[in-house]
Amino acid sequence: MRFRVALTAMILCLCCGGLAAAQSSTDGTYGVGKTPTPEEIRAADITISPDGKNLPPGKGTAKAGAAIFAQKCAACHGENGYGGLAPILIKPEPPVKSSTPCLAPCIGPGSVMPLHAPYATVIWDYINRAMPFRQEGSLEPDEVYALTAFLLYKNGVIKEDEVLDQTTLPEVKMPNRDGYAIPDWKPGMPRPFPNKRKG
Amino acid sequence: MESKKSPTTKRATGSKQASRRKFLATGAAAAALGAVQTTAVPAAGQTAAPETKSLSDLIAYGDRSEYVKSVRVAVDERPSPDEFGLTFHVLTPLQDSVGIITPSSLHFIGTHRGSIVPDIDPKQHRLLIHGMVDRPLEFSMDDLRRFPAVSRVHFIECLGNHSKAKDKTVQETHGLTSCSEWTGVLLSTLLKECGVQKGASWVVSEGAEEVKGAGSIRLAKAMDDCIAAYGQNGEAVRPQQGFPLRLVVPGFEGIYNTKWLRRIKVVDRYYMTYNDYGHISKDEEVAALTFQWGPKSVITFPSGGQTLPGPGVYQLTGLAWSGGGAVRRVEVSTDGGETWKDAEIRGGVHPKAHTRFGMDWKWDGRECVVVSRSTDELGQVQPSRAELAAFFKVPPDYYKTHGVQGSDNTIQPWRVESDGSVHNAI
Numbered sequence: 282m283r284f285r286v287a288l289t290a291m292i293l294c295l296c297c298g299g300l301a302a303a304q305s306s307t308d309g310t311y312g313v314g315k316t317p318t319p320e321e322i323r324a325a326d327i328t329i330s331p332d333g334k335n336l337p338p339g340k341g342t343a344k345a346g347a348a349i350f351a352q353k354c355a356a357c358h359g360e361n362g363y364g365g366l367a368p369i370l371i372k373p374e375p376p377v378k379s380s381t382p383c384l385a386p387c388i389g390p391g392s393v394m395p396l397h398a399p400y401a402t403v404i405w406d407y408i409n410r411a412m413p414f415r416q417e418g419s420l421e422p423d424e425v426y427a428l429t430a431f432l433l434y435k436n437g438v439i440k441e442d443e444v445l446d447q448t449t450l451p452e453v454k455m456p457n458r459d460g461y462a463i464p465d466w467k468p469g470m471p472r473p474f475p476n477k478r479k480g
Numbered sequence: 481m482e483s484k485k486s487p488t489t490k491r492a493t494g495s496k497q498a499s500r501r502k503f504l505a506t507g508a509a510a511a512a513l514g515a516v517q518t519t520a521v522p523a524a525g526q527t528a529a530p531e532t533k534s535l536s537d538l539i540a541y542g543d544r545s546e547y548v549k550s551v552r553v554a555v556d557e558r559p560s561p562d563e564f565g566l567t568f569h570v571l572t573p574l575q576d577s578v579g580i581i582t583p584s585s586l587h588f589i590g591t592h593r594g595s596i597v598p599d600i601d602p603k604q605h606r607l608l609i610h611g612m613v614d615r616p617l618e619f620s621m622d623d624l625r626r627f628p629a630v631s632r633v634h635f636i637e638c639l640g641n642h643s644k645a646k647d648k649t650v651q652e653t654h655g656l657t658s659c660s661e662w663t664g665v666l667l668s669t670l671l672k673e674c675g676v677q678k679g680a681s682w683v684v685s686e687g688a689e690e691v692k693g694a695g696s697i698r699l700a701k702a703m704d705d706c707i708a709a710y711g712q713n714g715e716a717v718r719p720q721q722g723f724p725l726r727l728v729v730p731g732f733e734g735i736y737n738t739k740w741l742r743r744i745k746v747v748d749r750y751y752m753t754y755n756d757y758g759h760i761s762k763d764e765e766v767a768a769l770t771f772q773w774g775p776k777s778v779i780t781f782p783s784g785g786q787t788l789p790g791p792g793v794y795q796l797t798g799l800a801w802s803g804g805g806a807v808r809r810v811e812v813s814t815d816g817g818e819t820w821k822d823a824e825i826r827g828g829v830h831p832k833a834h835t836r837f838g839m840d841w842k843w844d845g846r847e848c849v850v851v852s853r854s855t856d857e858l859g860q861v862q863p864s865r866a867e868l869a870a871f872f873k874v875p876p877d878y879y880k881t882h883g884v885q886g887s888d889n890t891i892q893p894w895r896v897e898s899d900g901s902v903h904n905a906i
Contacts, residue, residue, distance in 0.1 A: 310673050313626045314617035321618070322610050327692065328684050328745050331752055357564075366563055398757050407754040411691035414564060418692075461760035462767035463750050468704045471804055471858040473768045474871050 327418075329406040333451030336405070339422030340446035343439070346431025349424050353413045362435060367414070369393050371435040395432040399461055401445075401453040405429045426450070550576035552586055553651065555640075566594030567720075569640060571655025574780050574799065580633065580827055580834040582658035584718045590638040590656060590734050591693075598689045598740055602716075602724035605688070607670075607708065611746035614675030621710060621724055627665040627673075630707060633830040635659040635801045637773055638734035642888040645880060645906045650783040653892060653904060657801070659834035660721075662728045663711030668703045671746070676703075680746045684753065685727050688742035694753040695736045697729055699746070701771075705730050705832075708741060731772050731803030731832035733887065761886065765872075769886040773803030775862045776889040777810055777837070777854040788900035791845035797826075797838035802856035806830065809855040810837040816849035816893065816905075817864065823852065831857070843896065849905050851893045864891045865906065880906055 362371025554560040570589035610616035637657035722739030777800035865879035895905035
């Protein structure tokens, strides 16, 4: 159906003298691509909003997370969440420099990743999509909630018995919550520095 | 053939394919250990062992000359591949570059977290666009070729491209930028096909690699000039650059140029992915220096680690670029910034692309400092480190010992000593 519309529009365009870059149909679309089912979109969509939108059902506590951490994370991140080959996840006392020099993104040596994120959802999202190494995406939502709770508890952000779920996770007040500014951007906009040349 | 040469020229017997792979792997491992010099200088009279690739192989896909040794190297802080087999940041040999295009094989590499290059069958690959759109759509690679294509020359530069006093060569100071002709569909074409809804303000793009690296850009940028690119320099995008599909976000920090692009979600706020939050800043002025690269340039000859054989005429040359648009002017100083002279633009000038400049230069044999600065079409001028220090109200020499916040587009000085050796003069 869309193809027929497109064809008609193409003919119209040719009649009009072959307007360059003219779209192929009257509504400006090409009619290319497949419409995914809602299930297909749900399966692919692992993007979590800072306000918690798209978090799946489930829950977890630090206690449950400790056992999962020992089993699935400690080998790379260290038994206590530091001292491993992978980045520091639990703030050591006294502080130690990470053996991991710099990550992409470069959070910097000595920085504790879960404390750097302004929203707890960022931690949840990342563990869910990218951990554990070589078994990425294998964790169940309950496990991700539990691991997030464990890391936040060990870093002094939440209490040991707090339950994290769809509602409570986005409400966690992260220490770095106000630690960022979002710059504006428009096409053709210069940066604030250097300033325009004088004269 | 037995060889006692460096690992890069060593060649094992066996099937040609296998030995080629072994050659590549050995070279990569040597590069990771820093064993490969950035400027390979064979001893006098020494002839490298010929790479005996079969004639039929060479007819199918040509190699460069065995005498050309220009190679990438891993950043010194972290080997690539590392203990986990992950690739991090790999520097392009700018000192050897000519013209404005970076050979695809030498394009710098930057990765989310560090990643393992995925092996993606393009027939199976799909790009899903959903979220705040009227018509969510999934495109195969064949589908994407049914849209009008654009081919545009753009640089991609990692935010980590910081020049430090300890860096010796231009590969080390500036090697995280590269420039290609990218071919693909404008993202705006695809988003219009899906019908962006009112209230949408950001898009989150996501790769298909094991960490599903994701980044957020403003919808205004997505609708401006971003490309869902399947082509790089006349052929398919290389696996290390995102085969079969990558997002090109012209002029923006490299991390937004999502490789192995599989999904775009249109949303109503800044989502702050893992990749995003490592790049945010509390300081509004620093934050405002992110996203878009400022005007930048660097002299690639003479540059650190090179040696001038003696006084006389040389071609001073380098690259200039800006995330704000086309380069309008490049000035060069051979007295450390006291006096400036316009360099010639030698080659094509494209918006948000490497631009080659050069000038005749007669070196009198005395110590001097050579620098370049670029001005872009927005009138932005590349700053010196002292100018940056004045802006951020720190002592003038502050950035000689401290890294630059956000993206570093400061002027790069090279000191030519009377013996002809060239050194980083930050």
